[in-house]
Amino acid sequence: MNHPWNDLLRQVQGYIYPNEIEIHWGMLVVVYPYLTGLVAGAFILASLVEVFNVREVHAVYRLSLLTALAFLLIAPLPLLLHLGRPERSYEIFLTPNLSSAMAMFGFIYAWYLMVVLLLEIWFTYRKDLITWARAERFPMRWVHRALALFSNDLSERALRFDRKAVKVITVIGIPSAFLLHGYVGFIFGSIKANPWWSSVLIPIVFLFSAIVSGIALVLLLYMLITPRRGEKIDMACLDKIASFLFYAVLVDFSLELLDFIHRLYESEESIKILSDLVMNKLFISLVVIQVLLGMIVPLGVMVSIKLFHFNEELRKLLYFLSAILIQVGIFATRWNVVVGGQMFSKSFRGLTTYKMEMTGVEGLFVSLALLIAPFVVLAFLLWILPPWEKKLAVVFSSGSQAVEPRGDIPA
Amino acid sequence: MANGLRGLPDSFLRVLVVFLVLIVAVIVIGGALPTEFKDHSRHVQATIAREAALPIRFAGSTECGTCHDEARLKQIGYHRNLSCETCHGAAKAHTENPVEVKPAAPRKRESCATCHHFDPSRPTGFAQINPVMHFPRQACISCHDPHQAQPPSVPEECSACHAEIARTKAVSPHALLECTECHTVPAEHKVAPRITRASIPTERGFCGKCHDKDTATLQPPKIDINTHGEKYLCWQCHYPHMPEVR
Numbered sequence: 111m112n113h114p115w116n117d118l119l120r121q122v123q124g125y126i127y128p129n130e131i132e133i134h135w136g137m138l139v140v141v142y143p144y145l146t147g148l149v150a151g152a153f154i155l156a157s158l159v160e161v162f163n164v165r166e167v168h169a170v171y172r173l174s175l176l177t178a179l180a181f182l183l184i185a186p187l188p189l190l191l192h193l194g195r196p197e198r199s200y201e202i203f204l205t206p207n208l209s210s211a212m213a214m215f216g217f218i219y220a221w222y223l224m225v226v227l228l229l230e231i232w233f234t235y236r237k238d239l240i241t242w243a244r245a246e247r248f249p250m251r252w253v254h255r256a257l258a259l260f261s262n263d264l265s266e267r268a269l270r271f272d273r274k275a276v277k278v279i280t281v282i283g284i285p286s287a288f289l290l291h292g293y294v295g296f297i298f299g300s301i302k303a304n305p306w307w308s309s310v311l312i313p314i315v316f317l318f319s320a321i322v323s324g325i326a327l328v329l330l331l332y333m334l335i336t337p338r339r340g341e342k343i344d345m346a347c348l349d350k351i352a353s354f355l356f357y358a359v360l361v362d363f364s365l366e367l368l369d370f371i372h373r374l375y376e377s378e379e380s381i382k383i384l385s386d387l388v389m390n391k392l393f394i395s396l397v398v399i400q401v402l403l404g405m406i407v408p409l410g411v412m413v414s415i416k417l418f419h420f421n422e423e424l425r426k427l428l429y430f431l432s433a434i435l436i437q438v439g440i441f442a443t444r445w446n447v448v449v450g451g452q453m454f455s456k457s458f459r460g461l462t463t464y465k466m467e468m469t470g471v472e473g474l475f476v477s478l479a480l481l482i483a484p485f486v487v488l489a490f491l492l493w494i495l496p497p498w499e500k501k502l503a504v505v506f507s508s509g510s511q512a513v514e515p516r517g518d519i520p521a
Numbered sequence: 522m523a524n525g526l527r528g529l530p531d532s533f534l535r536v537l538v539v540f541l542v543l544i545v546a547v548i549v550i551g552g553a554l555p556t557e558f559k560d561h562s563r564h565v566q567a568t569i570a571r572e573a574a575l576p577i578r579f580a581g582s583t584e585c586g587t588c589h590d591e592a593r594l595k596q597i598g599y600h601r602n603l604s605c606e607t608c609h610g611a612a613k614a615h616t617e618n619p620v621e622v623k624p625a626a627p628r629k630r631e632s633c634a635t636c637h638h639f640d641p642s643r644p645t646g647f648a649q650i651n652p653v654m655h656f657p658r659q660a661c662i663s664c665h666d667p668h669q670a671q672p673p674s675v676p677e678e679c680s681a682c683h684a685e686i687a688r689t690k691a692v693s694p695h696a697l698l699e700c701t702e703c704h705t706v707p708a709e710h711k712v713a714p715r716i717t718r719a720s721i722p723t724e725r726g727f728c729g730k731c732h733d734k735d736t737a738t739l740q741p742p743k744i745d746i747n748t749h750g751e752k753y754l755c756w757q758c759h760y761p762h763m764p765e766v767r
Contacts, residue, residue, distance in 0.1 A: 124640060124642040204559075232536065259532075259535040263532060267530060272532065
């Protein structure tokens with residue numbers, strides 16, 4: 111009787127159905143909404159510059175776009191690994207199933223990648239790509255020329271069109287970013303058999319937690335990268351990002367509180383098992399990590415920064431710590447939704463437990479690799495498309511004299 | 522068309538070309554893929570081959586019955602829906618080499634307690650014990666034969682099986698009433714409880730014997746049995762075992 115389930119069975123509380131002992135959506139499905147959320151959040155921060163003209167955060171505009179791209183490129187990997195057979199994913203596009211929310215994700219993803227992010231990055235960088243290519247030698251010269259699609263037009267009219275295009279794409283991009291992450295919440299929110307997930311608020315809560323995590327990530331990246339480049343952190347920019355982060359956390363916190371109170375007030379038949387779930391299985395990850403460390407503590411810290419005028423160094427330290435706590439908190443949010451939703455029985459009479467694998471496709475190490483991978487992609491993107499404007503100016507002034515502008519291709 | 526495009530900047534046209542190439546590529550690749558590529562039966566065959574290559578570990582209950590009388594005996598007992606291998610473990614190797622490979626025979630109390638330790642969420646009537654109170658030093662199989670899973674003696678109290686009801690009734694206004702006051706229990710119910718059932722009151726007049734306003738008893742709450750909820754049986758609204766029966 112040495113069945114591998116015996117370990118799990120011993121930890122089952124109350125009555126559960128046999129097919130509920132093992133949790134099938136594990137760590138990989140936790141990583142997936144976390145990564146997608148960072149994409150949406152980073153893009154929303156970038157859109158503040160373009161659409162809402164928040165001048166202070168201009169320093170992180172390109173960094174946010176590249177961060178969004180790096181994370182978007184990795185975001186579908188957890189799903190492909192979880193489902194297996196990645197070669198079949200192409201069929202999602204060839205045989206569209208309009209009535210399946212999961213199948214439509216392929217199109218939302220393709221739209222967001224091709225029409226929003228790549229296009230916005232291309233129009234943002236086109237001028238720089240041309241000027242870099244003119245000043246560089248093989249092979250980077252050809253890389254940048256190819257990335258610019260061999261375009262050479264630096265006329266005022268063309269540059270004006272670039273700026274206009276970026277603005278239009280950002281306006282399209284905001285609802286698209288909402289769609290991208292709202293969709294992830296929608297998948298969970300529309301599972302009506304599961305009272306922990308089934309709520310119209312879930313897509314909105316997902317969206318705001320996405321914005322929170324994305325802004326916090328760009329803030330962390332900016333604080334880590336800028337000193338490494340030997341430059342000074344722009345405090346006006348940092349204060350402004352932190353300010354937006356504060357408001358986003360506040361809205362996210364209010365929405366989650368609303369969801370919580372609403373569930374308590376409604377007191378549907380599932381309320382007993384859900385409170386058991388929260389108080390037993392999810393106490394550390396929900397009450398302690400998500401709510402206390404991930405929300406209340408950072409909110410308190412940021413309120414105190416606004417109330418008392420701390421000096422720059424202390425502010426930097428507090429922002430950094432708050433952003434890290436927020437990241438951990440949002441990861442815990444994803445964990446609590448995905449794993450928490452599978453821990454209680456549909457009979458509402460028992461709880462199971464989740465045993466995470468270490469090795470193997472669904473294991474901890476693969477998940478860690480997936481969490482690190484976007485940073486590797488980002489490092490590559492930062493190398494090939496450096497977002498720092500000062501460096502551009504140097505390249506531009508030294509290169510533009512040396513190389514004659516080439517003629518336009520006939521339109 | 523050409524005139525319309527001429528007004529647009531060069532950059533826009535380049536992006537447009539890339540997008541058109543991509544869209545056409547997806548359509549062409551989709552159309553040009555050989556049918557074998559889209560043939561799902563290949564995936565199905567690969568999956569079947571993969572699953573078929575897995576070693577077979579379980580023999581199945583039917584196989585057990587070819588040699589063991591207990592397996593046939595079990596078919597008429599309470600454990601008839603349990604496969605032999607639920608308790609004895611995977612036994613394919615045993616069917617291939619019955620002399621040398623012996624399947625596990627669980628003797629410990631914990632094995633039975635997996636299903637039979639008391640848990641309030643188990644259905645009423647399901648045999649449950651508290652392993653600490655219930656003959657703690659004896660092996661379960663010294664009194665109970667798992668292949669003919671029956672209590673060693675016929676239970677004397679209703680609470681032996683209906684423990685949850687008995688506990689709630691004990692603190693209800695009906696605590697002093699015997700179960701048999703309202704339920705007629707045929708003798709066979711104790712031996713074959715799911716085949717012969719105990720009765721439940723089917724007439725309103727039955728509750729009215731104590732609760733109608735015209736009866737002489739003093740204690741219970743009184744109602745006019747003719748006008749009070751006349752379409753329903755009393756227990757459809759007032760569950761008589763509950764403390765809050767009113």
